[in-house]
Amino acid sequence: MLKYWRRHQWIVFCSLLFSAVLVLAQLSAVYSEQSLLKRLDGILYDSRLTLTLPYRAATDLPVVIVDIDEKSLQQVGRWPWSRQLVAQMLEQLTEAGASVVAFDVIFSEPERNPVQQVLQGAKQQLSAGMTEELQQLAPALDADQHFANSLENKDVVLGFLFQQEQLAIGQLPESYVLMDTEASQSSASHFEGYVANTAVLQQHSSGTGFINSSPDPDGFIRQAALLIRYQDQVYPSLALEAARLYALANELTVETAPLEQINTIVGVTVGNTRINTDLYGRVLIPYRGPARSFPYISASDVLHGQVDKTLLKDAIVFVGTSAVGHADLRSTPVGVQYPGVEVHANVFEGLIYPELIHSHPDWAEALVFLFLVVLGLLMSLTFPALGPVSLALSGSGLLLLTLGGNLYCWQVLKLDLPLTSSLLLILGLTLLNLIYGFFGASQQKARIKSIFDQYVPPAHIDEMLNHPESVSLDGKRKEMSVLFSDIRGFTSLSEKLSATELKSLLNRYFSPITKTIFEHQGTIDKYVGDMVMAFWNAPLDVKDHAELAVKAGFSMLKVTDELSKSFVSDGLPAIDIGVGINTGEMNVGDMGSEYRRAYTVLGDAVNLGSRLESLTKYYGVRFLVSQSTVQQCQNIIFRSVDKVKVKGKTEAVAIYEPVDASLVLNPDLVVALQQHEQALLLYSEQNWADAEVLWASLHQRYSDKLYSLYLERLAHYRQHPPGADWDGVYTHAEK
Structure with a gap:
């Protein structure tokens, strides 16, 4: 505990100070009609009221x-x-x-009586008889x-x-x-x-x-x-x-x-x-x-x-x-x-109907005060020990719980409880600790880089020495193909191995994979854990780079299958990979600091390639490419998979699975491909019944996850039709 305090004393002190200021502000709001917290509470009150109006009892x-x-x-x-x-x-x-x-x-x-107005205005002109009448x-x-x-x-x-x-x-x-x-x-x-x-x-x-x-x-x-x-x-x-x-x-x-x-x-x-x-x-x-x-x-x-x-x-x-x-x-x-x-x-x-009226009990402020004190102490003492992901998840969870609890009190218990100070406390302490963690992580990364810089060899040194006139490391934008690949279930796999076994497995895996990429004129961008990232058409121009990238993907799958058999015979776990490829405009160049640089690619097209690799698990396939890649691969056959919007993208993207040339020799598989394409056309036309017949037949024969996935979608759309303006696009919320 003493070590923890020494390590995080400043952030704990700042968190406690922030909590104390917010508690005092909440107390002052009880006695001040012009309090900023009260005004913000009014805005939240209005939002909560309008949000729950559709559920108000009639x-x-x-x-x-x-x-x-x-x-x-x-x-x-x-x-x-x-x-x-x-x-x-x-x-x-x-x-x-x-x-x-x-x-x-x-x-x-009183309203003026017209008779009285006449009597007052023409008193001298009226006779006694007329006045009496x-x-x-x-x-x-x-x-x-x-x-x-x-x-x-x-x-x-x-x-x-x-x-x-x-x-x-x-x-x-x-x-x-x-x-x-x-x-x-x-x-x-x-x-x-x-x-x-x-x-x-x-x-x-x-x-x-x-x-x-x-x-x-x-x-x-x-x-x-x-x-x-x-x-x-x-x-x-x-x-x-x-x-x-x-x-x-x-x-x-x-x-x-x-x-x-x-x-x-x-x-x-x-x-x-x-x-x-x-x-x-x-x-x-x-x-x-x-x-x-x-x-x-x-x-x-x-x-x-x-x-x-x-x-x-x-x-x-x-x-x-x-x-x-x-x-x-x-x-x-x-x-x-x-x-x-x-x-x-x-x-x-x-x-x-008094049951319609929400009450603001006299003890509401006391309850909020107690909540702020307890939550402020807990967050101040525990949040410094969390990593950025855990911190973001914890803060988001507390935020949702607070909002949900407040909404429950409003809708079910008919209680109006102040909300602003609680939300500010959670958001403030979460942000404070995230900033602290960011600077702490940056300092730690700087120390690690200073130690390991000498062990990282310069990238592309042979190309630069042999053809210096044809290589430019300056940043530029050009059409390229990018490939992402990682080992399926690597986290659970790594937990089963010792550090030495894991290191041996990765070394045995990366070497032939890297060789395969080089054989297809690709450039290794980086390794991140079990992930391999490579690109084509830089630093040197490569003709048919999209087709070479797809062929490299096929070769990587074949190498992985051979390695997996070898691993099993040596007592190691079997492995499998997913591959994603995209072709498009990317920024490429030598980027970094004066102490460490890397030749890498950036841009939306790169991000899409990464998303495609992640989606292989969702669709139950090993290999996915984008439509822009398919358009440049005239000699390769593809199976249409879906039309999607991936996380971070607003435009729909058609995605495909490359089909190994050896499989095309099987007439049954050719028929299955045609049947799948026909089912997709019927699906886009919202002809659920006919599409279901085709996919059900395919699923019975091949037990392909892609077919079961579409059967599940068909069942959903039968119950919840997407509407006449549906464009067949499926939106992925996950990366």
Whole structure:
């Protein structure tokens, strides 16, 4: 342990310091509304919400929105309308069967009575008799009283607005909220003023609720306040009051819990339903979807009786406006031009179905704090000992587990837990240790190179000495063929051998393989473990380089078969290889540093050659080449294998298996090749049945893995058709 600490003390210290800074940032976010972590959490919250919207439980709650839209203003007139029209609209809604109507509109000023306007403007010109007649006519033209009368015996909720300024417009409603403690000592948000409805309307309304929104610091509406305190009373929101009337409850009960000098709100009971809240009496809004997820009806259609009454039967109606100049549009996780009235509708649905509401418990921050401390310690102490691959896999695994756990809590447990700090911790410590490992590995490689440079002979020295004028080691781009080959199952094979036996086996293998490549005018690029890389057409030009490369591949397979028999007779494991060849434009030249250089090739064409060698295992063949190689090998027969997109490539590539000339003499194999090509054509045409017959016949005769692979694909595509625009390309995610 002491040795481990001495070796990694700096990275452990830096990791612990990073963890501590993040833990402190998480703690400060609890008390700061402007915290960067909170803003990032808001972004992740929005992404998580929209990601899980398709899986949100659907309800049959008949919520309808009556919209005072552009069409309504064009047909009826500009807003505000006469209260008589509003009363007429209310009558139409109730006659159609609406059970509760909630207005996301404030009627804060009395409507002018035309009779009173005449009496005031022409008082001197009117006789006593005319004045008396007009005064008798005034009540019949009192729009406010008409609207107030229409509110009688109906479950109607009027909206009002709390403000921080000390002002009082209109009349506040009677509060039906019962507190189990003093309202003035509760944790509900407190306001100093209000804009309410006129007294005559307020006195006839069944209920009234505030329409204030509760935006986060970034302006997005993610939660809604159900309760607000004004002086010594607590008032409900528009949605909460609508839920009270819908539940036929006479009152709302607020449950609190003592915390130091205040009583924190923990829940609200509507009828027989309890809704958990945060300590300020807020809930997360269970959005149904983007704007217009609820049915919308134009207010003018309601006034003109042009509404399907079945839509309003027993419905809860929210009346609001989306007209230009009057639009109450909000920024929400599901849209930045979201109607405010629909926010109330979403909150109402959550109050009736509390299982839709996700809770953000008071202990969420404490849980995240504990998670950060434990995970920070574990990662800081264990990650320095991991290699780059293990480090990347561990970091990715922790990242996926954290994301999955958070998503599980959200979707199944209905818990909203902060996520940003946890992701930053995992990403930060993983990156920190990767950087540390990179520099450590670079220093180690530099030390090893300084030791072994003297044992590496210069490449291509004979060619340079014999033909210096024809050889250029300067970097250039030219068409070449590249070959990759490695021993199948080399890792498990090496574990069975001692170091001496493994060295002997590789030496016996590399020597004839290298000789074969040289005999076919190829250049050895490098050996990496059991892998051999060679190329053709550099440093000297080689005619028919693609064909020579394929012939070299055949020869390598033959040499390997002979070596394998020799190894078995000597008590060593049998070996087999895979070969991949590609032809294309490559960068070739003498590359490296002033201490060590290598003549090598680079480019996408080289990478494709490596991918082809890897794919031999997938298709169960020993030899694969690209279409560009096939086009330059007129004297060699090939079997079509597939049309693929390999990892790192965006374009499809046709791949083939070279066929040994000796096999072409067998008429049965020639027929099998033709049958396979015909099956591939049927497969590309999505003629699954006929292709299956051909491949099934081939598989029965030869048990070739390629045929079983296509039979599996056919079975999959029968169940999951790829569509008419399918181009027959198979995408490989693995290298």
